[in-house]
Amino acid sequence: MSITNEKGSRAGVTLVELLVGMGIAGLVMLIIAPLSLYSGRSFADIANYSDLNSRSINALDRLTKEIRQSSGLLSYSPTEITVTNGPGKPNTVYTYLPASREVVRLEGGTTTVLLRQCDSVEFRMYQRTPKPGGYEQYETSDPRSCKVVTVKWLCSRKVLGARRNTDEVQTARVVIRKH
Numbered sequence: 001m002s003i004t005n006e007k008g009s010r011a012g013v014t015l016v017e018l019l020v021g022m023g024i025a026g027l028v029m030l031i032i033a034p035l036s037l038y039s040g041r042s043f044a045d046i047a048n049y050s051d052l053n054s055r056s057i058n059a060l061d062r063l064t065k066e067i068r069q070s071s072g073l074l075s076y077s078p079t080e081i082t083v084t085n086g087p088g089k090p091n092t093v094y095t096y097l098p099a100s101r102e103v104v105r106l107e108g109g110t111t112t113v114l115l116r117q118c119d120s121v122e123f124r125m126y127q128r129t130p131k132p133g134g135y136e137q138y139e140t141s142d143p144r145s146c147k148v149v150t151v152k153w154l155c156s157r158k159v160l161g162a163r164r165n166t167d168e169v170q171t172a173r174v175v176i177r178k179h
Contacts, residue, residue: 044160055116056115059114062105064174066083068174068177070092070178071083072143073149076143077123078123079121079122080093080094081093090107090108092105092107093107101117101119103115115153118153118155122151124139125139125140125150126138126146126149127145127147127148148175149176150171153170
């Protein structure tokens, strides 16, 4: 003989249980939603930083290699330098174009974009002679006496609609070897 509970056959969720369950689910959603948004933004920032940093390092490697192998500096401004590559070879000009935010390389009528999304670029020139007690060189205003060139730039781009400085300041000090 079996005894059945009349309530057991009509079992369901009461209004109180339903409200408690919805309240807990709402709290869980309030916790998960901001974490998801923050994680998505962080992943986008990391991917952007990695891409921009990689492009910046590649441009800096190319620029420093070519300056190091040049025969000397012909002209200078804080946003443009011209190096000579020796007799019979075309000169190379490195220029920062603030309107397009690009660093370009001009050689023999060919223009190559080295870096895009660049906010600022600064070239400086120094003599080879170091200052006493350190590794710093004396600045020079004459391109003919320049033996060391420094370049510094900062890049950024928009991530999810907001401009972010997603690249560290890239700096290089290059000694012109053939000069």
